[in-house]
Amino acid sequence: xxxxxxxxxxxxxxxxxxxxxxxxxxxxxxxxxxxxxxxxxxxxxxxxxxxxxxxxxxxxxxxxxxxxxxxxxxxxxxxxxxxxxxxxxxxxxxxxxxxxxxxxxxxxxxxxxxxxxxxxxxxxxxxxxxxxxxxxxxxxxxxxxxxxxxxxxxxxxxxxxxxxxxxxxxxxxxxxxxxxxxxxxxxxxxxxxxxxxxxxxxxxxxxxxxxxxxxxxxxxxxxxxxxxxxxxxxxxxxxxxxxxxxxxxxxxxxxxxxxxxxxxxxxxxxxxxxxxxxxxxxxxxxxxxxxxxxxxxxxxxxxxxxxxxxxxxxxxxxxxxxxxxxxxxxxxxxxxxxxxxxxxxxxxxxxxxxxxxxxxxxxxxxxxxxxxxxxxxxxxxxxxxxxxxxxxxxxxxxxxxxxxxxxxxxxxxxxxxxxxxxxxxxxxxxxxxxxxxxxxxxxxxxxxxxxxxxxxxxxxxxxxxxxxxxxxxxxxxxxxxxxxxxxxxxxxxxxxxxxxxxxxxxxxxxxxxxxxxxxxxxxxxxxxxxxxxxxxxxxxxxxxxxxxxxxxxxxxxxxxxxxxxxxxxxxxxxxxxxxxxxxxxxxxxxxxxxxxxxxxxxxxxxxxxxxxxxxxxxxxxxxxxxxxxxxxxxxxxxxxxxxxxxxxxxxxxxxxxxxxxxxxxxxxxxxxxxxxxxxxxxxxxxxxxxxxxxxxxxxxxxxxxxxxxxxxxxxxxxxxxxxxxxxxxxxxxxxxxxxxxxxxxxxxx
Numbered sequence: 001x002x003x004x005x006x007x008x009x010x011x012x013x014x015x016x017x018x019x020x021x022x023x024x025x026x027x028x029x030x031x032x033x034x035x036x037x038x039x040x041x042x043x044x045x046x047x048x049x050x051x052x053x054x055x056x057x058x059x060x061x062x063x064x065x066x067x068x069x070x071x072x073x074x075x076x077x078x079x080x081x082x083x084x085x086x087x088x089x090x091x092x093x094x095x096x097x098x099x100x101x102x103x104x105x106x107x108x109x110x111x112x113x114x115x116x117x118x119x120x121x122x123x124x125x126x127x128x129x130x131x132x133x134x135x136x137x138x139x140x141x142x143x144x145x146x147x148x149x150x151x152x153x154x155x156x157x158x159x160x161x162x163x164x165x166x167x168x169x170x171x172x173x174x175x176x177x178x179x180x181x182x183x184x185x186x187x188x189x190x191x192x193x194x195x196x197x198x199x200x201x202x203x204x205x206x207x208x209x210x211x212x213x214x215x216x217x218x219x220x221x222x223x224x225x226x227x228x229x230x231x232x233x234x235x236x237x238x239x240x241x242x243x244x245x246x247x248x249x250x251x252x253x254x255x256x257x258x259x260x261x262x263x264x265x266x267x268x269x270x271x272x273x274x275x276x277x278x279x280x281x282x283x284x285x286x287x288x289x290x291x292x293x294x295x296x297x298x299x300x301x302x303x304x305x306x307x308x309x310x311x312x313x314x315x316x317x318x319x320x321x322x323x324x325x326x327x328x329x330x331x332x333x334x335x336x337x338x339x340x341x342x343x344x345x346x347x348x349x350x351x352x353x354x355x356x357x358x359x360x361x362x363x364x365x366x367x368x369x370x371x372x373x374x375x376x377x378x379x380x381x382x383x384x385x386x387x388x389x390x391x392x393x394x395x396x397x398x399x400x401x402x403x404x405x406x407x408x409x410x411x412x413x414x415x416x417x418x419x420x421x422x423x424x425x426x427x428x429x430x431x432x433x434x435x436x437x438x439x440x441x442x443x444x445x446x447x448x449x450x451x452x453x454x455x456x457x458x459x460x461x462x463x464x465x466x467x468x469x470x471x472x473x474x475x476x477x478x479x480x481x482x483x484x485x486x487x488x489x490x491x492x493x494x495x496x497x498x499x500x501x502x503x504x505x506x507x508x509x510x511x512x513x514x515x516x517x518x519x520x521x522x523x524x525x526x527x528x529x530x531x532x533x534x535x536x537x538x539x540x541x542x543x544x545x546x547x548x549x550x551x552x553x554x555x556x557x558x559x560x561x562x563x564x565x566x567x568x569x570x571x572x573x574x575x576x577x578x579x580x581x582x583x584x585x586x587x588x589x590x591x592x593x594x595x596x597x598x599x600x601x602x603x604x605x606x607x608x609x610x611x612x613x614x615x616x617x618x619x620x621x622x623x624x625x626x627x628x629x630x631x632x633x634x635x636x637x638x639x640x641x642x643x644x645x646x647x648x649x650x651x652x653x654x655x656x657x658x659x660x661x662x663x664x665x666x667x668x669x670x671x672x673x674x675x676x677x678x679x680x681x682x683x684x685x686x687x688x689x690x691x692x693x694x695x696x697x698x699x700x701x702x703x704x705x706x707x708x709x710x711x712x713x714x715x716x717x718x719x720x721x722x723x724x725x726x727x728x729x730x731x732x733x734x735x736x737x738x739x740x741x742x743x744x745x746x747x748x749x
Contacts, residue, residue, distance in 0.1 A: 016534045017496050020514040023541055030056055031364030032497065032548075033196070033415075035515060036477065039548035040198040042603055043588075044679050045631045045652035049197055056197075056312075056366035092674065092702070092713045104717040108472070108736075108744040110490035112451040113479055116435050117495045119387070120404070120411025124449040126435030126479055128456035128741045130417065131195060132177040133430050133437065136210065137184050137423040144211035145437060146177040146418075148193050149741030150456030151719065154211055159437060159450030164742075166205065166214055167719035172742065173199030175227030180237030181273070185210045188255065190227030194245055194267075195367050195417055197226050199698075199722060199740075204242070204255040217255035221247070231269040235276050241269045241294075248281055250294055261294060268315040268371075274323045275344075282314035287328050287348075302339050303350045305332060313365040319378035327373060329353070329383050331365040338383075340393075352398040354389035361385035364415075368433070372419035374443065376426035382444065384416025388431060390444050403444040404431075410447040412438045415478065434478040457482070459738030460549055462725045463501035463510065471524065473510060474725075474738050475499045475549075481512040483530065484744070493530040494520065500561075502554025509572055511535070515548045517561060521573050535573025537561055547586045547603065555592035562587030566600050566610060568617040577617035581608045582624065589648075591636040601633035601648065607665060609642065625665030629655060639685045647671075649695065651679035658683060658695060658708055671708025682726040684735065686749075694735060696723035701737060718745055 024032040034056060037049050049056060094102070116126030132146030145153040145162070151172035152165040166172060166189075175193040180186040186208055192201020203218040226245045233239035238254040243266030250259045265284040272278035277293045280300070286309055287300040299307060314330030324344040330337055336353040356362050365385055374380035379393040388404035404412045413435025422428035429440045436451040458477035465471045472484040475498025483493045499513035503524055510524040512532070517539045520532035539546075546563025553560050559569045563586045566579045581587075585604040592598050598610040605627040613619025627633075631652035638646050643664035650657050656670035657680040671693075678698045686692040691707040700715030701723055718737070725738040728749075736746045 016518045033367040035548040043651040102716040103747050105745045105747045115492045118411040120406040122411040125451050127451035127454035129434045130432035132418050134179045140424050146174045147456040162453040176230045178230040180232040181234040183237040186237040187211045192226040194226035194228035221258040228267045229269050270316045272323045280316045282316040313369040315371040319373040320375040322378040325378045329371045354383050354400045368415040370419050386414045455743040456741045457743045458741040461500045462738040465505045473501050499549045500552035537567035537576045551590040553590040553592045579620045581622040589636050593642045597642045599636045603632050605630040628659035628668035635682045637685045639690045649680040649683045651681050673708045675711045684728045696726035698722045
């Protein structure tokens with residue numbers, strides 16, 4: 001094993017956020033959203049999502065069309081195997097009597113995030129990623145919202161207040177929602193998010209009371225995939241179409257059974273409201289049309305495309321005021337494209353596309369892309385990508401404008417996923433994006449955020465201070481790093497994607513990171529709180545290999561962050577040493593035991609103990625330990641002497657998930673006991689009773705009181721969500737959880 005390196009900090013130009021964004025563009029030309037998805041897959045040992053024929057989709061969906069592709073990660077599981085864990089409520093639900101003795105989790109929020117990120121001058125409150133909305137045609141105050149990872153939400157006052165509707169369903173990952181035009185109380189929602197392609201679906205949820213109660217309709221065809229769109233036959237509320245990452249599906253009995261219509265990625269579906277036999281579907285291979293209700297299909301000729309074309313994204317919609325007019329908008333061969341049909345059964349003509357930005361709108365169209373036509377004007381079109389564009393067609397051509405990012409006036413969060421008009425008022429437009437839900441009373445000229453009470457923030461990591469009861473910070477997906485100095489009052493303290501966090505209570509310092517290896521430091525409280533400065537380790541910006549969210553740990557003045565090597569600073573990030581630990585894959589977990597000992601684990605299951613040398617970390621030695629499992633190790637806890645008991649967790653699907661060594665890592669025993677076969681993302685060992693262990697899983701939190709012999713559900717009151725991080729406030733005896741996408745929670749233990 002190579003020795004450590006002493007590395008001075010590099011002098012870099014530009015802000016940390018700007019440099020991180022530039023690196024993301026270089027490393028993820030299809031958008032940093034793809035980096036987050038691959039991080040999720042690496043954690044769970046799933047086949048990686050790939051760019052194929054211009055489109056981004058999971059490996060399962062592209063296998064039939066890729067003759068040559070890189071080998072998957074060793075022992076990688078198929079998405080259908082992983083989704084099997086979600087086919088039923090996977091928790092070990094306690095009996096009523098047992099549950100009655102359990103403490104109840106309390107939501108910490110944020111109920112909304114103030115001063116949210118936009119690319120304009122406005123900073124409206126935001127929440128989390130949303131992908132669909134149903135508005136009651138008889139009561140415009142009644143809304144049902146589809147959030148990406150936080151389930152379905154209902155409002156009776158047009159978004160002023162919200163209530164979660166599906167916290168107890170087998171998954172809260174949602175891809176699309178639609179009401180039956182002929183029976184508006186019938187609503188369908190698809191589990192599994194097509195755009196994000198991470199948490200996977202298990203079937204269709206349906207409601208017959210306007211979305212207040214839901215019934216799961218499990219389906220093999222919808223298991224292990226993501227849903228892009230749902231459309232319901234205007235003449236038959238039991239006739240449902242679903243477009244998924246893998247296929248186009250049809251059900252004629254409300255989701256009880258399904259027919260695979262097309263084995264191709266299907267992004268969008270549009271049914272002619274005047275003639276339900278005409279159905280258009282936007283697929284990776286182009287636009288297809290049926291004139292007989294789906295019995296037969298033909299490829300629609302779109303000028304500039306061929307039968308061999310593979311779209312990066314494509315959407316289609318009939319104009320409600322004149323259904324003969326149909327628009328198709330997408331990205332083909334790295335450019336935005338727009339077509340229009342003027343007459344029923346007529347040919348499509350090329351139109352002027354909106355002024356899309358190549359490095360954002362076009363590059364990330366696979367993730368955020370939506371199209372809608374004004375119900376009152378067939379020549380008024382809206383196209384959502386990273387930005388939201390409004391275009392008016394006239395005899396002199398198209399006039400396009402950006403209505404999401406303005407230098408003055410209202411702006412909305414970037415990354416648009418869904419557009420919908422109020423069925424009772426054609427001037428009212430709603431947009432769903434990575435920052436939640438926004439409403440315009442005048443077709444996009446002005447905007448109001450409807451994010452108060454939407455507790456759907458996606459926390460990646462949390463950090464706290466023992467001496468401050470309520471002080472908490474956390475990194476979130478696309479909504480920055482947040483602080484909670486007073487319980488329930490959250491502030492935006494850094495924009496962008498928030499990563500791992502840490503705190504040095506003795507010196508009143510805290511740390512936050514973005515994706516990548518960058519770190520910023522600031523005072524944790526007081527007049528200079530959260531005024532960040534760059535203290536990043538001296539890694540090579542262009543070539544250093546690390547996870548999308550590399551692990552970081554802070555203990556006193558020691559700060560460490562790791563990729564394929566481990567960087568250590570013992571003066572709060574002012575100076576760094578780099579330790580080569582012999583990892584063949586990036587670090588996945590770090591744990592500072594004390595001022596002389598650090599533990600590190602890798603995505604391939606490597607585990608080392610690092611000892612500080614007599615002259616500092618520049619002379620450290622790294623001792624390999626036996627690995628409990630040759631896949632992603634998600635957390636390390638050492639409750640006693642570093643040469644004795646070590647606990648390690650794994651988030652890789654299949655096999656054990658919690659392990660213990662009683663001899664410093666020489667041998668291991670699997671302490672997963674009766675835990676379901678679901679990923680464990682973090683663990684906490686109670687220092688007052690080291691046989692009591694808590695596990696953060698993809699289905700809530702579990703507890704064992706006998707060192708893993710038997711586990712119990714410890715999620716009383718906690719939504720059935722992915723718990724990504726878990727902290728124990730020892731003095732308060734409070735357990736805190738960061739979830740995806742239901743915010744932060746705590747429970748008294």
